[in-house]
Structure formats: C-alpha cells, structure tokens
Amino acid sequence: MAFENQQQASAYWRENIRLVLGLLTIWFAVSFGCGILLVDWLNEFRFFGFKLGFWFAQQGAIYVFVVLIFVYARLSSRLDIKYNVQED
Template sequence: MSFKNENDQKAYWKENLSILFKLLAVWFVVSFGAGILFVEQLNQIHFFGFKLGFWFAQQGAIYVFVALIFIYMKLMNSLDKKYGVEEE
C-alpha cells in the first residue's frame, strides 16, 4: 500500500483532512449546538414523548456520532480506492 507519487500522497491527505473536519463540524453542531446552545428552541418540539433538546443531549448526539463513524468509513474506503491504496 503505497502512493504512486508524492503529489498523490499530498492530495490524499488533503482530502482526508477535509472529510475529517467536515464530519467533526457536524459532530460539534449536533452535540454542542443541539444539546446545549439551541436546547430551549428544540425543547418546543416533542420527539418520542421527550423534548427534542433533551433527547439530543441524552441520545441523539450518540446516534449521530455512531452514524458519523460509518459515514467516515465509507468515505475513506472510496478515497482509498480513488488513490489506489485500499486494503485487501
């Protein structure tokens, strides 16, 4: 598993960091934003009998985090294939 040239390696890591920062931004917005900053507005909405702000603070952020792990895995597998460094 090696890159064809140095330019591919730099492009790969640039795309990797881009994916990482986008997913971390989503995680931050969901966990901090929905669970803390916008909790009062979200509590006006009920979800499965609970206030939505409370639900995000207790359960929703965890579900989003697990989903982000699978999204990251899928995106990185396709990135690996794009640059020819996928695992066998």
Template structure:
C-alpha cells in the first residue's frame, strides 16, 4: 500500500478507523444490548418458535457479526478505491 503523501494516508486511516468503530458499535449493541440488556423485553416476541432475546443471545449476534464482516470488506474495498491504494 503506497500513498502519494502523508496527508492522504492520515485521511485514509481516519476513515478506516471510523468504519471499524462504527461496525464494532453495532456488534456490541446487538450482542450486549439485545442479548443481555434488552433480553426481558425481547423475550415477549417469538421468532421461529424461540423467544427473541434467547435467539439474539445464542445465534443472532453471530449472524450479525458475519454480516458485518462482509460489510467491512465491501466498505474497505470502496475506501481503497477512493484513495487509489486498491490491489489489482
């Protein structure tokens, strides 16, 4: 990865860190918030025969994490294209 100048490199990494932090916030909100904090409220809703709070605690947060991996890959590729540091 080669940048033309240090300012461009700093802007790239600032955007990348913002992206990572935003995705980690979503993951924490889903896994901790829905699986622990809001479990009693979500347990009143049933999803595929299970209480929704239980589902988030056991499976939902993992599904969200996998989706976030794909989102990060797509956004990181777009960021690489934007700053012209993509791989050929």
C-alpha cells in the first residue's frame, strides 16, 4: 500500500478510523443496549418463539457482529479504491 503523500495517508486513516468507530458504536448499541439495557422492554415481544431481549443477548448481537464484518470489508474496499491503494 503506497500513498502519494502524507496528507492522503492521513485522510485515508481518518476515514478508516471513523468507519471502525461507527461500526463499533452500532455493535455496542445492539449488544449492550438490546441485550442488557432494553432487555425487559424487548422481552415483551417474541421472535421465533423466544423473548426478543433474550434472543438479542444470546444470538442477535453475534449475528449483527458477523454482518458488520461484511459491511466493514465492503466499505473498506471502497475506501481503498477511493484512495487508489487497493490490492490487485
């Protein structure tokens, strides 16, 4: 990976860190918010026969994490193309 100049490298990493922090915020909101803070309210609803809060705590947060991995891979690839540092 070779950047044309230091300014381009700084801009790339600034966008990459912003992307990572955004995705981690989503993961935190789902795992902590839905699995712990909002569990009592979510348990009033059912999902595939399970209480929704329980489902988020046991499986939902994991599914969201796996989806976020694919989202990061796609957005990171686009970022690489934008700054012309993609692998061929």
